[in-house]
Amino acid sequence: MTEHVFDAVIVGAGGAGLRAAIELAGLRVAVISKLYPTRSHTGAAQGGIAAPLGNMEEDSWEWYLFDTVKGGDYLVDQDAAEAMCRESVEIVYELEHWGLPFDRTPDGLIAQRRFGGHTRNFGEGPVRRACHSADRTGHMILQTLFQQCIKHNLTFFNEYQVLDLLIEDGACSGVIAYHIDSGELHTFRAPAVLLAVGGFGRIFKITSNAHALTGEALAAAWRRGLPLMDMEFFQFHPTGIYRLGVLLSEAARGEGAVFLNGRGERFMERYSPTLKDLAPRDICSRCIYLEIREGRGVEGKDFVHLDFRHLGRDVLDHKLPDVTEFVRVYQGLDAATDLVPVQPTAHYAMGGIPTNADAQVITDGRSLPLPGLYAAGECACVSVHGANRLGTNSLMDILVFGRRAGRHMAKSVRGAAPRPGRRGPPPDTDVKTLIEHTLSRTAGESVARIRDALQQLMTDKVGVFRTAAGLCDAQVALGGLKERYASIKIDDHGRCFNTDLLEALELGAMLDLSEATIASCLHRTESRGGHYREDFPKRDDASWLKHTMIYRAAGGRHTFQHRPVVITRFQPQERTY
Amino acid sequence: MGQVRFRIKRFNPERDPRPHWETYDVPVEPGDRVLDGLHYIKWYVDGTFSLRRSCAHGVCGSDAMLINGRNQLACKVLIKDVGRQVAIEPLRGLRVIKDLIVDMEPFFEQYRSVLPYLINDDPAPDRERHQSPEDRARYDDTTKCILCAACTTSCPIYWANGEYVGPAAIVNAHRFVFDNRDRGAGERLAILAQRSGVFRCKTTFNCTDACPRGIEVTRAIQEVKQAVLRRRDA
Numbered sequence: 001m002t003e004h005v006f007d008a009v010i011v012g013a014g015g016a017g018l019r020a021a022i023e024l025a026g027l028r029v030a031v032i033s034k035l036y037p038t039r040s041h042t043g044a045a046q047g048g049i050a051a052p053l054g055n056m057e058e059d060s061w062e063w064y065l066f067d068t069v070k071g072g073d074y075l076v077d078q079d080a081a082e083a084m085c086r087e088s089v090e091i092v093y094e095l096e097h098w099g100l101p102f103d104r105t106p107d108g109l110i111a112q113r114r115f116g117g118h119t120r121n122f123g124e125g126p127v128r129r130a131c132h133s134a135d136r137t138g139h140m141i142l143q144t145l146f147q148q149c150i151k152h153n154l155t156f157f158n159e160y161q162v163l164d165l166l167i168e169d170g171a172c173s174g175v176i177a178y179h180i181d182s183g184e185l186h187t188f189r190a191p192a193v194l195l196a197v198g199g200f201g202r203i204f205k206i207t208s209n210a211h212a213l214t215g216e217a218l219a220a221a222w223r224r225g226l227p228l229m230d231m232e233f234f235q236f237h238p239t240g241i242y243r244l245g246v247l248l249s250e251a252a253r254g255e256g257a258v259f260l261n262g263r264g265e266r267f268m269e270r271y272s273p274t275l276k277d278l279a280p281r282d283i284c285s286r287c288i289y290l291e292i293r294e295g296r297g298v299e300g301k302d303f304v305h306l307d308f309r310h311l312g313r314d315v316l317d318h319k320l321p322d323v324t325e326f327v328r329v330y331q332g333l334d335a336a337t338d339l340v341p342v343q344p345t346a347h348y349a350m351g352g353i354p355t356n357a358d359a360q361v362i363t364d365g366r367s368l369p370l371p372g373l374y375a376a377g378e379c380a381c382v383s384v385h386g387a388n389r390l391g392t393n394s395l396m397d398i399l400v401f402g403r404r405a406g407r408h409m410a411k412s413v414r415g416a417a418p419r420p421g422r423r424g425p426p427p428d429t430d431v432k433t434l435i436e437h438t439l440s441r442t443a444g445e446s447v448a449r450i451r452d453a454l455q456q457l458m459t460d461k462v463g464v465f466r467t468a469a470g471l472c473d474a475q476v477a478l479g480g481l482k483e484r485y486a487s488i489k490i491d492d493h494g495r496c497f498n499t500d501l502l503e504a505l506e507l508g509a510m511l512d513l514s515e516a517t518i519a520s521c522l523h524r525t526e527s528r529g530g531h532y533r534e535d536f537p538k539r540d541d542a543s544w545l546k547h548t549m550i551y552r553a554a555g556g557r558h559t560f561q562h563r564p565v566v567i568t569r570f571q572p573q574e575r576t577y
Numbered sequence: 578m579g580q581v582r583f584r585i586k587r588f589n590p591e592r593d594p595r596p597h598w599e600t601y602d603v604p605v606e607p608g609d610r611v612l613d614g615l616h617y618i619k620w621y622v623d624g625t626f627s628l629r630r631s632c633a634h635g636v637c638g639s640d641a642m643l644i645n646g647r648n649q650l651a652c653k654v655l656i657k658d659v660g661r662q663v664a665i666e667p668l669r670g671l672r673v674i675k676d677l678i679v680d681m682e683p684f685f686e687q688y689r690s691v692l693p694y695l696i697n698d699d700p701a702p703d704r705e706r707h708q709s710p711e712d713r714a715r716y717d718d719t720t721k722c723i724l725c726a727a728c729t730t731s732c733p734i735y736w737a738n739g740e741y742v743g744p745a746a747i748v749n750a751h752r753f754v755f756d757n758r759d760r761g762a763g764e765r766l767a768i769l770a771q772r773s774g775v776f777r778c779k780t781t782f783n784c785t786d787a788c789p790r791g792i793e794v795t796r797a798i799q800e801v802k803q804a805v806l807r808r809r810d811a
Contacts, residue, residue: 036681038724039637053705096705099695099758101713101720108707133720139636140720147694181674210631244608246634326634329653330608448620491624494591497675500624 002186006030006155007413009190011162011175011217014040015138015398016377016405017196018145023406025152027413030188032177034161034212037146041198041210042398045138046322047251048113048130049095049399050392051088055109056128061085063120064129066570068393071117071280072350072386073529073539074572075230075547075565080357081384082568084393084400091399092131100144102133113319114254117280117390117577126278130392135249135322141395160186161502163431164220165193165373172361172373175217176431180502183495185432191372191416192409195221195353195361196402199378201234202506203514204346204463205455208240208247218379219509221353222516226363226370227549227561229381230351231513231520232531235389236464238284240345241330242303248323248342250391252308253277255319259288260305260339261296267304272577279577282388282530285344285464298341305339312336344464348389350530351520352381354549354563359405365549365561374409376401383547386565387529438504444489447504454481454507458514462521467534471522478518482511482556516550519558523548541572581605581656583614586666588673589625596673599623605656611644611663612651628677635789638725641668642677648727648787668730670739684726687742691750691768696761712757719752719797721790728784728794734777741777742769744784744794751797754804762804770805778802 006028010017013033017040021031033040052059065085069076096102096110103111112128120127133140149156160177166189167173174189197217201209222228238259239248253259258277261267271287272279279287288304291297298305308316308324313336316324320335327335353375354362359382360369376382377398384397461474485507492500526540527533547563581603588596601622603614612630619626628651630640635653642651643666645659656663671679722745729735729743750769753759769775775798784794 035631035637035639036685036724039631039639041632041637043723044632044634044636093701093703093705097701099697099753099756101716101756102705104708104710104713106710108709108712110705136636136721139723143720143722150689151692151694210637211633212631322636329635329655330610446620446624492627494589494625496590497627497678499619499627 002184004030004186004188006188006190008192008194008409009175009188010194010196012040012196012198012377013037013156014196014198014377015042015141015145015395016402017194018142018149019399019402020194020196020376020406020409021154022145022148022152023403024410025154027410030155030157030190031149032157032160032162032175032188034159034180036158037149037156038142039212040142041213043139043142044210044247045141045395046135046247046249047254048115048132048137048392049092049141049395050115050118050129050390051092051131051396052129053089053092053110053112053131055105056112057120059120059127059129061088063122063127064088064118066122067118068384068390069386069570070123070575071390072388073575074541074545074570075383075386075528077383077566078568078570079566080382083357084384084396087400088396091396091403095141095144098144098148100133100140102131113251114278115391116250116253116278116284117275118392119275123274123577126275130251130254132251134318135251135320138395161505162197162217162220163505165224167224171371178431178435178502180497183498192374192413193372194359194374194376194405194409195379196375196377197379199349200510200513201346201349203454203458203510203517205459206240206245206343207346208237208245209346214506214510215513216506216509218353219512222512222552225551226361227354227551228351228516229354229547229549229563230383231517231550232524232548233350233387233529234346234517235281235348235350235530236285236344237281237347238288238344239306239342241326242341242343244330245345246326246330247345247347248306248326248340249320250281252306252320252323255315256311257306257308259284260307261291262298262300262304263296265296267291267296275577280388280390283577286532288344289464303341303343306342307339308335309337309339346459348394349378350381350383350385350387350389352379354547355380355382357382357404358408359401360408365563367563374405376405387531434505435501438488438490438501439493441487441489444487445484447488447490447507450481450484450488451507451510454510454514457481462518465532465534466521468522471518474518475522478511478515485511516558520548520550523560545572579605581614582662583618584662584664585618585626587626587676589675607657609656610652611654611656611659612640614656614663615651615665627675636723638723641725641727641789642666643668648731650725650727650789653789668726670730670736671726681726683739684729684743684745687746688724688749690742691746692761692765693749693753695753695756695759696764697758698760706758708758715757716752716755718792719748721792722748722752723790725789727787727789731783731787733781733783734779738777740773742773744798747775747798747801748792748794751801754801763808766805766808769801775802775805
């Protein structure tokens, strides 16, 4: 058991973690990641990052805030969202000053494009707000942040998988990580710990998410008694590659691509007369399934078409080169001449570990922070996305709240009293027992079969449309999967790069997060944003204009608390586009 | 559904004195990636088989490996395009840790050695710096690098001499040398003019063939060589 002591520990080396780390340069900071930093899923973001620069047309942070609040179906905490929208412009300039290669206007300014749900003058029509670098904006952000970390000579622990949090005397004092190369456990102690571990979309079969996105750190927090907030809100992106789930950026529609149903109709015109194909993602995904249900899928199947044909080769080559390549490589199609089959794909968790606007983790409905623990990015719920995130806003979220986390951590570390000495039993006991138990079993079921069943279950029963009956089925089935998980067997009993063991531990986290998701879906008896209950098809502000916080209780049960939504400027209205 | 025979070079340091080949017959669907075949083996045949992968669609750079003798990303090659027999080996030129997992530290060390970040100490303006679309296009190709190491580990010079900074590091130097916002070309080119730098390159073009992002790596290296020479002459 190796012990490390730092001023600050950051778990996760995507956009939120790296942005926070830059803020902590000069202190003794460790960035711990299960991957090499440049493998993080921030790099898969494609279309752009929103900021009302006004480079292409008039824009304002108030319009951006309104769009974010309405896009989130009024479940957005407007104080946090206001901070994000106000700081967005400075964040983009900062990236540019660090060298991010944004595309440019003829005048040499940062170029901007349209994106779903982003409008001028409180919903009048689409606005060019998304700053972009072709359709690889996330790649450029990740690279630029990593470059800055190299410049600041920050310390990385690559390929360490964090499996537990140290919570002692009501404060977080570090994490326990498994060194994948050696199979050793390491304890990292610090008075400030940031979780920036991304999402957990791998609980679904059809997903845009990387294989790494399995949520161990979120599950660890939940097992340590912390709440998860708004877990019923999961975004299904409308344009996943059919069957594969790989994302085709919303920038495609920002540049003019449109949906066509099996009859060749532009069906979004019927559902969203103003924004049409640029309606927010939750709405587009529901409309796709409505078309399919009414027999207007393509060839009677469960997909529709995305039509790029009128954009022309030049736009595809220069504005959408990666999207065009994904279509070519994975579908064998030419987007310039062929219609592209798409279906909704599990994309983004709006829910996560609840935090305040300084990224401090809060533990109850009264918003009390847990000293020493922070969360930012997709694993957190701050909540700037409410019930449905707008396209581009994940990138602004990670940068604004990564930076805010870093600043608050730096301030708190510099003012902190000397660390108390270690007390009690060695902190790695639980994790060590779990690992030894998993390694020691010589008979049982394979991890992959249980994971396959889980992913199929979540996609079938906890997708775009939900019902009490389906969710109850899912709850029962999940119980069965958990029982099977208790008697798994893995093949690899070694210490070196035992990814068999890691996948087993990941599955444990996926089961827990699925459980929290299903229970939260059952709990919220209304439809809002990404959570659509066919048995409760209306939004119910009287009962449900509040966040849900789910806690793990003894005996595999749950309890819920609620937090009021922070409403400052925009009262809930009917949400039409 | 068809069947494809995978031959994989395996090595487990806790078990094997030396690397050896194993054969697996894998059921495949028409659209499957090589990565899907490797997952089949790992998940349903032998869980000890180890590889790195994450995004599974060619943007994270985790799963570069030798596929039928060429460096490629397993998630970006479809099985139908490689035939009924697929030979899989770890990248060459880096120490094998286990199966397809190689030690990436020397690769990233070489990347870091070229100062891969914007160097410009001028006071930043309140807004963005201006850059014309033409100036932006000048270094576009080399911004696409995902640090997968396919280029560097395809280079015979690199195999023979691990001190050589390698194509990927040069690509990332190019990305800044030709960015007109950067002021660090002098420092960077001085590093690349050293014995382990750009002039080791003998334009074999393996790197360009290997790049899964379609970067013209050899061209970028040549442009950096010319930049070094121009600076010497100046």
